[in-house]
Amino acid sequence: MSRAIAAAALLASAPGHAGKITTESNTDGRQNIETLEFNDKGHIRITSNGLDSLGMIARDKRLYFFGELKGQPKVVDLLAAVKKLKDKGMQRPESDPAVEEIADIKPTGRKQTIAGIDGEAHVVTWTLAGKKRTEEIVLSRDPRLAAVIKGLSLDPGLMSQKPRKAELKEQVHALGAFLLKSPT
Numbered sequence: 001m002s003r004a005i006a007a008a009a010l011l012a013s014a015p016g017h018a019g020k021i022t023t024e025s026n027t028d029g030r031q032n033i034e035t036l037e038f039n040d041k042g043h044i045r046i047t048s049n050g051l052d053s054l055g056m057i058a059r060d061k062r063l064y065f066f067g068e069l070k071g072q073p074k075v076v077d078l079l080a081a082v083k084k085l086k087d088k089g090m091q092r093p094e095s096d097p098a099v100e101e102i103a104d105i106k107p108t109g110r111k112q113t114i115a116g117i118d119g120e121a122h123v124v125t126w127t128l129a130g131k132k133r134t135e136e137i138v139l140s141r142d143p144r145l146a147a148v149i150k151g152l153s154l155d156p157g158l159m160s161q162k163p164r165k166a167e168l169k170e171q172v173h174a175l176g177a178f179l180l181k182s183p184t
Contacts (some may be wrong), residue, residue: 019144021115042151058151100126102171105137112138112181117145119180124168137168139177149178 018039025032037045047055054067056078063078103125110121119140126133141149152173172179 019148021148036148038148038151040147042147044148044151100128102168103127103132105171105175108136114138114140114180117142117178117180135183137172137179137183138181139172139175140180141177145178149173149176152178 019037021036021038023034023036025034032048033050034046034048041059043057043059045055045057055065057064057066065074065076065078067074069076105122105124108121108123112119112121117140119138119142122137122139123134124137126135152169168182169179
């Protein structure tokens with residue numbers, strides 16, 4: 001899978017920082033476009049492939065799904081739903097032993113600018129069945145992205161159980177950064 005930011009519009013001239021980030025990725029020849037809109041209060045709206053009626057919203061330390069379920073428009077408080085599942089004894093499923101684990105993320109010291117956003121190259125080391133591979137990623141702590149990083153760092157209560165097997169985006173947000181470029 002290939003992932004890179006295709007466009008970013010950060011409105012630095014506005015009194016607060018607000019903007020829109022569009023990422024494009026390809027998986028098995030299928031293109032996916034994700035749009036992330038945010039404001040200086042940390043409110044975030046995420047939609048995919050141009051479907052404005054389906055997505056997620058992060059605001060006021062809450063995470064919501066919006067869209068249609070069984071043909072009816074719905075808004076679901078995901079943190080409340082996770083709490084309800086945990087209260088019923090459900091836990092994050094064990095990761096498949098074949099799933100790669102993030103072993104390490106280290107800065108290289110090299111700076112890189114992508115779509116007008118300054119970042120720093122890092123090397124991520126993955127392990128699978130004792131075998132390691134490394135890939136280069138670019139992370140940003142650009143102050144204009146502070147609210148979006150904070151908003152995306154919401155932990156619904158399951159991630160903390162398996163941090164080493166969390167998705168790369170989750171690991172990056174836990175580091176207080178935003179993933180600008182990644183091969184996965």
